[in-house]
Amino acid sequence: MLYPQLNLPSRNSVAFLYHMSYFDYLKEYMKMASYERLQLHGMVEILLSYFVKHAHPKAAFNDKRLTTVLDMIQQNINKRISIEDLAANACLTKSYLIRTFRQTLGISPLQYINHKKIQHAQTLLLGSEMSIQEIAQAVGMDDSSYFIRLFKKQIGFTPQEYRKRLIG
CATH class of the missing domain: 1.10.287 (Helix Hairpins)
Structure with missing residues (x-):
């Protein structure tokens, strides 16, 4: 340990x-x-x-198209990302992408996207003085109340509580 x-x-x-x-x-x-x-x-x-x-x-993924999808998510974390766009960009059908993603990573593409967006939001909360609404927009979520609910579901605190607990 x-x-x-x-x-x-x-x-x-x-x-x-x-x-x-x-x-x-x-x-x-x-x-x-x-x-x-x-x-x-x-x-x-x-x-x-x-x-x-x-x-x-x-060991790399067997399917390079999945790597393309992961790169696209990372590069567009500040935008709204649709599963349809990811599938089209990787030349896959939506159902094949969802199935392959889940088999390879153990979660759905949407869960992965939301997880990455919340990780980015955590960084913004600690490293900036942006408002919660600005952070929601910075991670591609126009609805700040949805962002707050999603953040609390994943982290256990609202963004404000998270910032207050860690920064003081």
Whole structure:
């Protein structure tokens, strides 16, 4: 176990997000001056580049069209993404895309898209002073009340509660 003193309930990253040590770290991080945060980010990127350089490639998807779909989602995370557009872009039928996506990743394309949008929203909540409505629009959701419901369903807090708990 990497940090046994933290007594994390599991190796699950979601469980780590709710652990008090994580909240304590984030509070300290937010107290840092801008230049200190930039230095910290730089050091992390240097470490990450070392791991990327020496990493061994993971087995790729058999279907390169699925990789195209994942890339399209990542590149368009700030827009409304339809399953039909994803399927058309990858030259697949909608039903084949949904079936293959679920078999390969274990979730539907829509669940994956929403998960990625909420991840991006978490970054915006902590790294900007954008309003909740602006963040909803920045992740391609015009209905901010739907965004808030989806955020709470995935994270367990509303975006405002999340920001308040982590930034203070």
